Amino acid sequence: MEHVAVLAARAEREATGRSSVDKRMTAEAAVQLIRDGDHVAIGGTLYSRTPMALVFALLRQRRRHLTVSRPLACYEIELFLSTGALDRIVSSWVGIGLPWGLAPIFRHYVERGEVAYDEWSHLAMGLRYKAGAMGVPFLPTLTMLGSDLAARLDLQTVTCPYTGERLAAVPALNPDVALIHAHRADMLGNVQVDGYQHMDVDMARAARTVIVSAEQIVSPDEIAARPDRTMLPHFAVDAVVAAPYGAYPHECYGRYGPDLRHFDGYAAAAKEHGPAAGLRYVEENVDAHADFAGFLASAGAVRLAALGADAGELIPR
Amino acid sequence: MTDVTSEELMAITASRLLADHKVVFAGVGMPLLASAVARHRHAPHLTIVLEGGIIGTTLLPGKLPISTNEMRAAYGAQMLTDITDIFLYAQRGYFDYGFLGAAQVDMYGNINTSVIGTMERPRVRLPGSGGANDIISLCNEVLIVTQHEPRRFVERVDFITSPGYLSGGDSRARAGLVTGRLGAVVTDLALLDFEPASRRMRLRALQPGVSVGQVRAQTGFELLLGDEITELTPPSPEEVAIYRELRDGPAAGQAAGVAEPDRVAAGPA
Numbered sequence: 001m002e003h004v005a006v007l008a009a010r011a012e013r014e015a016t017g018r019s020s021v022d023k024r025m026t027a028e029a030a031v032q033l034i035r036d037g038d039h040v041a042i043g044g045t046l047y048s049r050t051p052m053a054l055v056f057a058l059l060r061q062r063r064r065h066l067t068v069s070r071p072l073a074c075y076e077i078e079l080f081l082s083t084g085a086l087d088r089i090v091s092s093w094v095g096i097g098l099p100w101g102l103a104p105i106f107r108h109y110v111e112r113g114e115v116a117y118d119e120w121s122h123l124a125m126g127l128r129y130k131a132g133a134m135g136v137p138f139l140p141t142l143t144m145l146g147s148d149l150a151a152r153l154d155l156q157t158v159t160c161p162y163t164g165e166r167l168a169a170v171p172a173l174n175p176d177v178a179l180i181h182a183h184r185a186d187m188l189g190n191v192q193v194d195g196y197q198h199m200d201v202d203m204a205r206a207a208r209t210v211i212v213s214a215e216q217i218v219s220p221d222e223i224a225a226r227p228d229r230t231m232l233p234h235f236a237v238d239a240v241v242a243a244p245y246g247a248y249p250h251e252c253y254g255r256y257g258p259d260l261r262h263f264d265g266y267a268a269a270a271k272e273h274g275p276a277a278g279l280r281y282v283e284e285n286v287d288a289h290a291d292f293a294g295f296l297a298s299a300g301a302v303r304l305a306a307l308g309a310d311a312g313e314l315i316p317r
Numbered sequence: 318m319t320d321v322t323s324e325e326l327m328a329i330t331a332s333r334l335l336a337d338h339k340v341v342f343a344g345v346g347m348p349l350l351a352s353a354v355a356r357h358r359h360a361p362h363l364t365i366v367l368e369g370g371i372i373g374t375t376l377l378p379g380k381l382p383i384s385t386n387e388m389r390a391a392y393g394a395q396m397l398t399d400i401t402d403i404f405l406y407a408q409r410g411y412f413d414y415g416f417l418g419a420a421q422v423d424m425y426g427n428i429n430t431s432v433i434g435t436m437e438r439p440r441v442r443l444p445g446s447g448g449a450n451d452i453i454s455l456c457n458e459v460l461i462v463t464q465h466e467p468r469r470f471v472e473r474v475d476f477i478t479s480p481g482y483l484s485g486g487d488s489r490a491r492a493g494l495v496t497g498r499l500g501a502v503v504t505d506l507a508l509l510d511f512e513p514a515s516r517r518m519r520l521r522a523l524q525p526g527v528s529v530g531q532v533r534a535q536t537g538f539e540l541l542l543g544d545e546i547t548e549l550t551p552p553s554p555e556e557v558a559i560y561r562e563l564r565d566g567p568a569a570g571q572a573a574g575v576a577e578p579d580r581v582a583a584g585p586a
């Protein structure tokens with residue numbers, strides 16, 4: 001594992017620009033900020049607020065030798081695997097979701113040793129991003145101690161200089177790029193979300209480059225009307241992409257529920273055909289369309305509206 | 318009740334272990350159902366916490382979440398925070414119970430949800446820890462609920478994803494795991510705990526109609542026996558109705574034949 005020196009991470013951040021400029025661009029343009037070999041952190045968790053419009057744009061590029069990290073990863077991991085994009089997964093859990101059983105394409109690659117899976121605990125993932133966001137090289141914690149997870153990762157311990165107690169030292173993670181999907185952003189990159197924050201704030205602040213897609217691009221005045229909802233300030237964001245239904249077929253809190261039927265179709269194909277099904281999914285749902293709007297059109301307005309109604313039933317009024 | 322499924326039996330048995338005015342950190346599936354049953358029956362002030370960052374969820378009957386991070390999991394919640402933060406509440410000592418399932422569990426309560434076989438040559442690569450490692454490390458008392466079968470109850474887990482009492486005795490504390498303890502293991506055959514000195518799994522009570530021999534036959538290691546092995550009370554019609562209504566919606570509670578005021582629709586206090 002490559003460890004992060006405080007001053008190196010900080011010097012890099014000091015040197016980057018913080019201009020208040022219009023950062024709007026297309027998803028296709030935004031993912032040009034990602035290079036072969038990069039570590040890409042994907043926001044949201046499992047099938048909630050996944051930046052799917054950005055993920056699809058990245059899949060289309062067929063980047064190579066990527067590392068992807070996520071708190072809990074869903075089938076987007078299998079799409080990266082099936083297209084040969086991944087060398088390494090960093091996560092605490094990789095699957096599709098409980099009803100669909102084990103993820104067959106993930107199993108195919110990891111069991112053959114064709115991709116590395118660094119398995120951390122969920123809190124350790126969070127603390128790794130948090131240490132990166134805080135600009136410190138590690139955080140002490142009482143989790144992961146004594147487990148084979150810790151042994152396999154060669155996790156080190158520290159002794160408290162005040163009490164002499166021993167704690168796990170979870171190393172900082174500073175991804176090259178973070179992909180985040182939000183409810184609202186202005187053109188400068190001030191970002192607001194409703195509901196769950198997942199690990200998005202720490203993930204973004206830890207990253208070297210931050211790409212945000214948003215359900216809605218709003219005016220700076222609308223952001224300022226509810227400043228308490230802003231989770232990332234403009235100077236922590238590099239690109240802003242307008243992406244209504246940008247987490248579909250995953251859910252976006254308060255906006256639309258997950259399209260579980262879509263998952264059913266994917267999971268059945270993956271079970272039967274393995275990586276070939278993952279590649280075919282990308283060809284049919286990503287490559288076949290000019291952009292994410294094309295994919296949404298193939299799902300149909302009726303289906304999207306129904307998912308919106310599902311969400312409406314669940315949020316507080 | 319003759320038509321109770323093993324899932325219902327486990328969830329209802331586990332629900333009885335949760336006291337009122339406590340905080341439980343539950344995973345989706347059986348732990349969440351058990352916690353919800355407790356809240357709707359004997360523990361109306363039980364606060365359910367989920368790792369998506371949710372505190373005090375009440376759940377919509379028939380629309381239980383399948384992920385702790387989806388909107389359904391937050392229905393009626395008192396607070397939403399981020400994921401890392403929810404685990405930091407656990408590390409601070411706020412969570413009375415942590416509630417886990419297990420693909421494999423051994424005689425010291427170590428849990429494996431990472432790999433069947435070895436990491437070098439996995440026969441099956443499982444999804445991984447998720448929050449399980451943190452829950453068993455940081456919650457005040459941990460409850461494990463799982464089907465009782467030899468392939469799950471093994472002498473030694475293939476991989477310690479989530480540390481129980483490690484190799485027994487004081488090995489957990491020596492590893493630096495100074496917080497938390499393992500309470501009960503609930504299965505479709507029995508209720509078990511851990512003997513205080515050796516920290517080995519011990520049989521305490523049997524599900525109705527189950528024998529000690531049956532439990533032994535389904536356990537892949539030598540079980541310690543409690544001084545007195547009692548029989549658990551079977552699930553009541555009320556408990557089954559609450560469980561089914563939570564899982565399947567109001568119509569299911571009605572079908573179980575329990576009058577309206579005793580069902581979930583009446584709601585917690």
